[in-house]
Amino acid sequence: QKEVEQNSGPLSVPEGAIASxxxxxxxxxxxxxxxxxxxxxxxxxxxMFIYSNGDKEDGRFTAQLNKxxxxxxxxxxxxxxxxxxxxxxxxWQKVTFGTGTKLQVIP
Amino acid sequence: GAVVSQHPSRVICKSGTSVKxxxxxxxxxxxxxxxxxQFPKQSxxxxxxxxxxxxxxxxxxxEKDKFLINHASLTLSTLTVTSAHPEDSSFYIxxxxxxxxxxxxxxxxxxxLTVT
Numbered sequence: 001q002k003e004v005e006q007n008s009g010p011l012s013v014p015e016g017a018i019a020s021x022x023x024x025x026x027x028x029x030x031x032x033x034x035x036x037x038x039x040x041x042x043x044x045x046x047x048m049f050i051y052s053n054g055d056k057e058d059g060r061f062t063a064q065l066n067k068x069x070x071x072x073x074x075x076x077x078x079x080x081x082x083x084x085x086x087x088x089x090x091x092w093q094k095v096t097f098g099t100g101t102k103l104q105v106i107p
Numbered sequence: 108g109a110v111v112s113q114h115p116s117r118v119i120c121k122s123g124t125s126v127k128x129x130x131x132x133x134x135x136x137x138x139x140x141x142x143x144x145q146f147p148k149q150s151x152x153x154x155x156x157x158x159x160x161x162x163x164x165x166x167x168x169x170e171k172d173k174f175l176i177n178h179a180s181l182t183l184s185t186l187t188v189t190s191a192h193p194e195d196s197s198f199y200i201x202x203x204x205x206x207x208x209x210x211x212x213x214x215x216x217x218x219x220l221t222v223t
Contacts (some may be wrong), residue, residue, distance in 0.1 A: 011206040015181060031209055032208075041198075043216050046213065090208070090212070095141055096153075097153075
C-alpha cells in the first residue's frame with residue numbers, strides 16, 4: 001500500500017461547480033496534512049494545511065480531515081479555469097506526497 | 108511569507124560534466140532542506156534530506172556519490188549532479204520549512220536540467 005494515495009484523474013468539472021479531491025494515507029500517526037497545487041512545468045505551491053479533524057476553510061478552498069478514516073480532502077467551490085492544475089496531497093510524519101490529481105475546469 | 112530561492116532555473120550541460128544547483132531560504136533559517144526530482148507527468152520523488160552541518164540522508168535508490176549535497180549554512184543547500192548523463196535530465200526542486208516538523212514545506216521554483 002502506498003503511503004499517500006490519490007486518484008490521478010483527470011477530474012473534469014464545469015466552471016462554477018465544486019471540485020472534490022480526495023486523498024488517503026496509511027500512517028495512522030500522521031499529524032500534518034497539506035494540499036499543494038502544481039501547474040505544468042512549475043514547482044508546487046501551498047494551498048492549505050490542516051492538523052485537526054474537521055473542516056478548514058480559506059476562501060474558495062475547504063480542507064477536510066478525518067483521522068479515523070485516514071482521509072483528507074480538498075473542496076474547491078466556484079471552480080475557475082485557472083484552478084486547472086495537479087493537486088498534490090502531502091502527509092508527514094515522513095515528507096510524503098501523493099501522486100497528484102489532475103483537475104480540469106471546463107469553461 | 109517564507110521564500111525559497113533556487114538557481115539556476117534552467118541549465119543545459121553535456122554528458123560527463125557536473126552541474127551545481129543552489130537552494131536558499133531568503134527570509135528564514137532552515138536546518139533541513141529537501142531535494143526532489145520530478146520526471147514529466149510523474150510525481151515528486153524525494154531524493155534526499157539535507158541537514159545543516161552534517162551529512163545528507165538519501166532515499167533508497169539515490170546514489171549519494173552522484174548527487175552530492177552540501178548544506179554549509181542555515182540558508183543554503185547545494186545539489187551537485189556529477190558526471191551527468193541524459194537520464195539525469197529532470198526537474199529538480201528544493202524545499203524547506205520555516206518552522207518545526209509539522210509546518211508546511213515551501214518550494215523553490217525548480218531547476219530544469221537537460222543533459223545532452
